[in-house]
Amino acid sequence: MKARLVASLCFGIVITCAAEQIITEYDWSKLAQSGQLLGGTPVTIDGKSALKVANTNDTPLQAQLVKLAKPAITKKLYAITGEVKYEGVYGNGYLEMWNYFPPIKPGMPEGAYFSRTLGESGDLGKITGTSNWRHFMLPFDRTGTSETPTRLEINLFLPAQGTVFISSIKLVEYTGTFGATHSRSGTAWWPDWAGGLIGGVGGAILGCLGGLLGWLSAKGKARGFVLVSLKLLIALGVLSTAAGFMALALQQPYGVWFVLLLAGVLLLAILPFRLRDCQRRYTDLEMRKMAAMDA
Numbered sequence: 001m002k003a004r005l006v007a008s009l010c011f012g013i014v015i016t017c018a019a020e021q022i023i024t025e026y027d028w029s030k031l032a033q034s035g036q037l038l039g040g041t042p043v044t045i046d047g048k049s050a051l052k053v054a055n056t057n058d059t060p061l062q063a064q065l066v067k068l069a070k071p072a073i074t075k076k077l078y079a080i081t082g083e084v085k086y087e088g089v090y091g092n093g094y095l096e097m098w099n100y101f102p103p104i105k106p107g108m109p110e111g112a113y114f115s116r117t118l119g120e121s122g123d124l125g126k127i128t129g130t131s132n133w134r135h136f137m138l139p140f141d142r143t144g145t146s147e148t149p150t151r152l153e154i155n156l157f158l159p160a161q162g163t164v165f166i167s168s169i170k171l172v173e174y175t176g177t178f179g180a181t182h183s184r185s186g187t188a189w190w191p192d193w194a195g196g197l198i199g200g201v202g203g204a205i206l207g208c209l210g211g212l213l214g215w216l217s218a219k220g221k222a223r224g225f226v227l228v229s230l231k232l233l234i235a236l237g238v239l240s241t242a243a244g245f246m247a248l249a250l251q252q253p254y255g256v257w258f259v260l261l262l263a264g265v266l267l268l269a270i271l272p273f274r275l276r277d278c279q280r281r282y283t284d285l286e287m288r289k290m291a292a293m294d295a
Contacts, residue, residue: 020172020173020174021075021172021173021174021175022170022171022172023071023072023073023078023170023171023172023173024071024072024170024171025168025169025170025171026066026068026168026169026170026171027049027168028040028042028049028050028051028166028168029042029049031066036066036067037051037065037066038064038065038066038067039053039063039064039065039156040052040053040063040065040156040166041053043165045085045165046085046133048167048168049167049168050085050165050166050167050168051065051165051166052163052164052165053065053156053158053163053164053165053166054162054163054164055158055160055161055162055163056161057160057161058090058160058161059160060157060158060159060160061156061157061158062155062156062157063155063156063157063158064153064155065154065155065156065166066153066154067151067152067153067154068151068152068153068154068171069150069151070150070151071148071149071151071152071171073142073148073149073171073173074148074173075173075174075175076141076142076143077139077140077141077142077143077173077174077175078139078140078142078171078172078173078174079115079137079138079139079140079171079172079174080097080137080138080152080154080169080170080171080172081123081135081136081137081138081169081170081172082135082136082166082167082168082169082170083133083134083135083136083166083167084127084131084133084134084136084164084165084166084167085131085132085133085134085164085165086127086129086130086131086162086163086164086165087130087162087163088129088130088161088162088163089127089128089129089130089158089160089161089162089163089164090128090159090160090161090162091128091158091159091160092118092126092127092128092159093126093127093128093156093157093158093159093162093164094116094117094118094126094127094156094157095116095117095127095136095138095154095155095156095157095166096114096115096116096117096138096154096155096156096157097114097115097116097138097140097152097153097154097155098112098113098114098152098153098155099112099113099114099115099140099142099149099152100112100149100150100151100152100153101113101142101145101147101148101149101150102147102150110150113140115138115139115140116138117136117137117138121255122255123135123136123137124136124137124139127156127158127162127164133167138154152171154169189247189252189256190255190256198259199259199262199263202263203263206233206263206267209229209233210270210274213226213229213230213274213278214274217277217278217281217282218281220281220282220285223282226278226282227275227278227279227282230271230274230275230278231275233267233271234267234268234271234272234275236263236267237263237264237265237266237267237268237271238264238268239264240260240261240263240264240267241260241261241264241265241268242264243260243264244257244258244259244260244261244264245257245261247260248261
């Protein structure tokens, strides 16, 4: 069973990688040398090239970072991806990408549309407080137009004080639909909304099953079913806890690792004691039955 789980995870990762195509990777130092860097300071931190942006005031900072002219985009769905690290950010900051398209008709203004990292968690999560390196994603779906963007502008907004480090960024294209790609938040095992659904439905099912097992145990019925079910649930708790720590190590979104760890910890904190009580209960009932037969 463990081998199947690992194989499934590896297969899912291969499919995920196959759905992405990196068009260009941008290094902040090289952008600075070519005169394209508009804001921030290229630095090296934690062994990686990054852009440092610091707001030392209590007033908002809207920092233009770079303008990417005539990006070589061919597919409907694309994104800017990378990693971000931040320290002491007050309020809700975010990264944003402005997408500019040619005018619909001559004389009209060009079309301008944006994407922002204002989610509660995951790759689209907002920038607030302090965080170690995590992935971010600025996606855009140009379905409905045959035009490609004339330029992309990447900006950073900080409402007050805070320091942000942004790794080298990538312009990535995706195959499939926006829903399929967005649902995995770049490399997430499932989206945050699915984490809530899994937790709610799974918790309800496990709660009902636990109640049934407790009732059967109290009645002294279905000993084999109760004990085997409890042992399987304990094994599920071990796997869920291990998967949760794996998700943390892989920097999965909150909606992934929290659900796995919560389920694992609850199962392991409750069921081993319940198994012991049930075994003792069935043994006592068996001894009473034997004593009654002897009498």
